[in-house]
Every structure is written in structure tokens, then in C-alpha cells.
Amino acid sequence: MNLQEKDSGNLQVEDYLEAVLDNFHDGIYITDREANTVYLNHSYELISGLRKSEMIGKNMKDLVEAGVVSMSGTLSVLQSGESVTSEQIFRTGKRAVITSTPIFDGDDKTNLVMVVTLVREITEIYSIRKELQRKELQNRQYMQELERMRKELDGDVELVAVAEPSRKLLEFARKMAQVDLPVLFYGENGCGKFRLAKYIHAHSDRTEAAFLRLNFSAVPKNDLETYLFGTPGTAEHEPQIGLLESAEGGTLYIEELAAVPEDIQGNLLAVLRDGCCVMKEGYLQKLNIRMIAGSKYSVQQLEQMASVNNLLLQQFSLFSMEVLPLRERREDIIPLLDFFLNQYNYKTGQNKQFDRESYQCLNDYPWPGNIQELKNLVQRAAIISTGDVIRAQDLFMHDRLEKVEEKQESYQDQVDLKMEVARFEAGYLDHAFSRFGNIREAAASLGMDSSTFVRKRQKYEQLGLMKSQKKK
Structure with missing residues (x-):
């Protein structure tokens, strides 16, 4: 019926x-x-x-x-x-x-x-599956990063800070570790910007989560979207997690802020301001990421670049700090030499030491490659030297000095350009000091600290680009 x-x-x-x-x-x-x-x-x-x-x-x-x-x-x-x-x-x-x-x-x-x-x-099932995949990828990347750091630092993320500028940097990093805000470190390549970012992460509330590096120059342009945002899942294929989601809860270090592609800058800005980003699938993804950026360009130079989004730069430049090259903080050279040599000794079970002449030679060297060059030289000298004493002849400094001299000679034709840049910067320093009448406010108006302002002004006074003024 x-x-x-x-x-x-x-x-x-x-x-x-x-x-x-x-x-x-x-x-x-x-x-x-x-x-x-x-x-x-x-x-x-x-x-x-x-x-x-x-x-x-x-x-x-x-x-x-x-x-x-x-x-x-x-x-x-x-x-x-x-x-x-x-x-x-x-x-x-x-x-x-x-x-x-x-x-x-x-x-x-x-x-x-x-x-x-x-x-x-299947939203919840998909989210669980995606979260498990993200955690798996994050753990794999995190373990790779830990292994790399272990090889470099044997688990030590402390900083060698003897020179006054280095001590100020360390104090700045300590303060930044206590807040969850974007940070910008600028200075020459190899001067320690990444190490400072790692220090902040290791001493922050995010230390248990991932610390990932983002180097845009190392990612092919046609793979960039997939690398950052992943790919959506389909009935046939599992979703792939991108770098942004992999950094969830942790810290993302951007190697060079000036290298961020213009079409990606808006996404990073959205994450910094709103904590979310439009993913490749077209929906909003909540992201809890702390970002730290490095750059070889100063804040003033970045501001002059049309390719850099000013709103994005403002997010990072609010807490920015210059990392001076090693040649301008020479008190760190000997401690760094000992630090890296002690690491080598610990790894190999040896007892290598520099003699007095080699210390003097290394201390006088200009270190154009900064800390990374110093570390590489220590490792090379330790391997090449016979016995426990590393002597001056084990350093092969003659070849290095010749290269530095050749590089300096090749720049002689560019002196006028450097002077023009110096005059430009000196003009800003002079105008700021005339306007505010004191170093602290003048430096703040230019986005630099007082010590950098004083150092640059003294330099330009010696070059005859600024008149000597008494500090008020």
C-alpha cells in the first residue's frame, strides 16, 4: 500500500x-x-x-x-x-x-x-586534516631549522655584545621579545640581522612555534603564490600548505624587505593590520604570525623606493634599528673569534687557540663580509692549522687584503656618487638639527637613534659637508 x-x-x-x-x-x-x-x-x-x-x-x-x-x-x-x-x-x-x-x-x-x-x-574534517598537514609540515620545517641552527650555533641563540652599539641592539631585541609587533633591522649583509630576529623569537611567547625564513630572491616568481599560499584541495588531490599557514603561531623572518614583490605586499600588510589574508582559494584565512624583516637599506632609502608600499614600511619602521657593520664595532671582533672557535672546539673535541699575532691581524682586518665572513674564516683557519695554535700564516689574510684593496680601487670612479649621497643625507641631518635644536628629537624625526645621528654628523663634519654645531 x-x-x-x-x-x-x-x-x-x-x-x-x-x-x-x-x-x-x-x-x-x-x-x-x-x-x-x-x-x-x-x-x-x-x-x-x-x-x-x-x-x-x-x-x-x-x-x-x-x-x-x-x-x-x-x-x-x-x-x-x-x-x-x-x-x-x-x-x-x-x-x-x-x-x-x-x-x-x-x-x-x-x-x-x-x-x-x-x-x-566536510569543513571541520577538512580543517582537521589541513591542521594536521600544517603541523606536520611545520614540524618538518621547524626541525630542519633547528638542525641548521644547531650546526651553526649548537643550540645557542645568545648574542655576542661587547661594543656599545651591540649592547644597545641586544637591549632593543630583549624589549622587542616582550611585545608582539613587527620589527625591522637594517644594515649590511652578514652583520647579524637574522641572528637578532632569531634571538627575539627564542625569547618571546612564540618560542615553541616555528621560526621560518622568507627569501623572495630564492623563490621562482611563477611558484611564489603556491609557495606562500599553498594550493586548495580537490577530490583527487590533498591540499598543500603554504609558508604563511606554516608560520601560524610563530615568527616569519623576511630576508630583504625591499625584495617583497609589489603584488604580495598587500597580503603581508593585511596580515600585519588585520590578522588575516585572502588565500589562493579566495576566502579569508585568519593568521597569527609575528613578522620581523631585514634590509640592507635604511628606512630613509626604503621610503624613496617606489616599489615599496609605504603603508607596509610604516608597519615595520615603527620599531626599527640599524645593525652596524663589524668594522664599526671592533670591540666585538675578538669575542666573536673566541665564540666561533669555541664552537669548533666543542664540535671536534680539539683545543685550538689563536696566537697573539693572529689576533692582531684579525682585529685590524676591515671585515667587508661582517660576521659571516669572520665565522667562515675561523672555521677555515681551524681546519687548515696544524697543532693547537692558529698562527697568522694559517689565516691567508694576504689574499683577503688584496681583494679588499682591489674592490676599493674599483670604487674610485664612484666617489662623486657617494659624495652626492652623503651631501643629500647631510642636508637632512642639518635641517633636522636646525629645526628641533637637539639631537634626540632631530634623530627621531629621521627615524634613527641618537648615537647614529651623532656618528653620521661627525662623519659629515669631517668631510666638510656640515658645519660643526654644539649639542644642545
């Missing part, structure tokens, strides 16, 4: 059919043969985040083109005439597995009258 024919208190099933469908746990979506939406139940609204009032009467082609849904099972059924199962992403960022089935008039398979789609939410 047909259910509708059964006498059950004059119950007419068709009168309650919509209420029955609304109580289905799975979503139900029905279109006519032209792919126009004719019905969707309450569960579909909950699963998709879309409202019935904005969907009824809409054609699936228009909904796909508008990005309301990523794809349409209905359109696939109308094209093939067969049931289709696939994964669908809604404009709201929610995900579902859908099964679209053709409904024919009678037994005649040629007269298709509607398409019924069953929708089962």
Missing part, C-alpha cells in the same frame, strides 16, 4: 514534505532542467552559510561565475546525464562533498526534469 493511501488520521505526506526535508541532517538542493534553483532545505543553509532568499531562482552557471560556489554538480549532471560526486567550496569558505543525481520523468531516461543534490559538510 502506498504511504499516501494509508489512513493515518487523514495524514497527507505532501503537506509535510518540506518540513520533513528541512529536518534532514544533509543538505538538499534541487534545480530544474535549466539549472535554475527551485528548492534548498534548512540544512543546506547551515552547511553552506548561504540563505534561501538569495539562492532561489538563481541559475547555477551564474552562481559559479559569481564565485558563490566553486563548481556545480548540477551542471555536470546536465552535461553527462549521470550522477556526479565531487567536492564543493562555498563563498563563505565552507566545504562539502556533494552528490548530484538526475531525476527523469518515468522510466524514460531522455526526459530529465530536475537534479537533486545531497550535500554533506
Whole structure:
């Protein structure tokens, strides 16, 4: 007996059919043969985040083109005439597995009258799967970073800070570790910007999470979006997690702020200001990342670059600090030599030491490659030397000094350019001091600390580019 024919208190099933469908746990979506939406139940609204009032009467082609849904099972059924199962992403960022089935008039398979789609939410399952994948990738990257740091520092992220500028840098890094704000370190390559960023991360509340480096010059341009944002998952392929999501909860160090591509700067700015970013799949992703940037250019130089987003630069320059080259903080040279040599001795079980002449030679060297050059030289000298004493002849400094002299000679034709840059900077220093009348405020107006202002002014006074002024 047909259910509708059964006498059950004059119950007419068709009168309650919509209420029955609304109580289905799975979503139900029905279109006519032209792919126009004719019905969707309450569960579909909950699963998709879309409202019935904005969907009824809409054609699936228009909904796909508008990005309301990523794809349409209905359109696939109308094209093939067969049931289709696939994964669908809604404009709201929610995900579902859908099964679209053709409904024919009678037994005649040629007269298709509607398409019924069953929708089962997988947003939570997808999120869990994605989170597990992100954690796995993050742990793998984190372990690689730890191994690299172990090889470099044997787990030690403390800084050698004997010279006054270095002590100020260390104090700045300590303060920055206590707050969760963007930081910019600028100075020559190899002078320790990355090491300072690592120190901040290691002494912050994020120390248990990942510390990742982002070097745009090392990423092929055509792979950049995938590298940063990953790729969305499909029914056939697992999603790939990008670097931004891998850094979730941790710290991201940008090697060179000036190298950030212009079309990516807006994404980084959104993360810094709003804590979210539009991912490659087109939905907003919440991101909890602390960013620290390095640059070989000063804040003033970065401001003059048309390719650098001023709003992004403002985020980083609020807390910025110059990292002086090693030749301008010579009190650090001998402690750094001992630091890296002690690391070598610890790794190899040896007891190497520099003699007095080698110390003097290394202390007088200008170190154009800064700390990285010093570390490489220590390792090379320790390996080449015989016995426990590293002598001057083990350093091969003659070749290095010749290269420095050759480089200096090659720059002789550029002296005029350097002087023009110096005159430009001296003019700003002179104007700021004349305007504010004291070093502290003048330095602050130019985005530098007082010691840098004094050092630069003394330099330009000696070059005759500024008049000697008494400090007020």
C-alpha cells in the first residue's frame, strides 16, 4: 500500500514534505532542467552559510561565475546525464562533498526534469586534516631549522655584545621579545640581522612555534603564490600548505624587505593590520604570525623606493634599528673569534687557540663580509692549522687584503656618487638639527637613534659637508 493511501488520521505526506526535508541532517538542493534553483532545505543553509532568499531562482552557471560556489554538480549532471560526486567550496569558505543525481520523468531516461543534490559538510574534517598537514609540515620545517641552527650555533641563540652599539641592539631585541609587533633591522649583509630576529623569537611567547625564513630572491616568481599560499584541495588531490599557514603561531623572518614583490605586499600588510589574508582559494584565512624583516637599506632609502608600499614600511619602521657593520664595532671582533672557535672546539673535541699575532691581524682586518665572513674564516683557519695554535700564516689574510684593496680601487670612479649621497643625507641631518635644536628629537624625526645621528654628523663634519654645531 502506498504511504499516501494509508489512513493515518487523514495524514497527507505532501503537506509535510518540506518540513520533513528541512529536518534532514544533509543538505538538499534541487534545480530544474535549466539549472535554475527551485528548492534548498534548512540544512543546506547551515552547511553552506548561504540563505534561501538569495539562492532561489538563481541559475547555477551564474552562481559559479559569481564565485558563490566553486563548481556545480548540477551542471555536470546536465552535461553527462549521470550522477556526479565531487567536492564543493562555498563563498563563505565552507566545504562539502556533494552528490548530484538526475531525476527523469518515468522510466524514460531522455526526459530529465530536475537534479537533486545531497550535500554533506566536510569543513571541520577538512580543517582537521589541513591542521594536521600544517603541523606536520611545520614540524618538518621547524626541525630542519633547528638542525641548521644547531650546526651553526649548537643550540645557542645568545648574542655576542661587547661594543656599545651591540649592547644597545641586544637591549632593543630583549624589549622587542616582550611585545608582539613587527620589527625591522637594517644594515649590511652578514652583520647579524637574522641572528637578532632569531634571538627575539627564542625569547618571546612564540618560542615553541616555528621560526621560518622568507627569501623572495630564492623563490621562482611563477611558484611564489603556491609557495606562500599553498594550493586548495580537490577530490583527487590533498591540499598543500603554504609558508604563511606554516608560520601560524610563530615568527616569519623576511630576508630583504625591499625584495617583497609589489603584488604580495598587500597580503603581508593585511596580515600585519588585520590578522588575516585572502588565500589562493579566495576566502579569508585568519593568521597569527609575528613578522620581523631585514634590509640592507635604511628606512630613509626604503621610503624613496617606489616599489615599496609605504603603508607596509610604516608597519615595520615603527620599531626599527640599524645593525652596524663589524668594522664599526671592533670591540666585538675578538669575542666573536673566541665564540666561533669555541664552537669548533666543542664540535671536534680539539683545543685550538689563536696566537697573539693572529689576533692582531684579525682585529685590524676591515671585515667587508661582517660576521659571516669572520665565522667562515675561523672555521677555515681551524681546519687548515696544524697543532693547537692558529698562527697568522694559517689565516691567508694576504689574499683577503688584496681583494679588499682591489674592490676599493674599483670604487674610485664612484666617489662623486657617494659624495652626492652623503651631501643629500647631510642636508637632512642639518635641517633636522636646525629645526628641533637637539639631537634626540632631530634623530627621531629621521627615524634613527641618537648615537647614529651623532656618528653620521661627525662623519659629515669631517668631510666638510656640515658645519660643526654644539649639542644642545
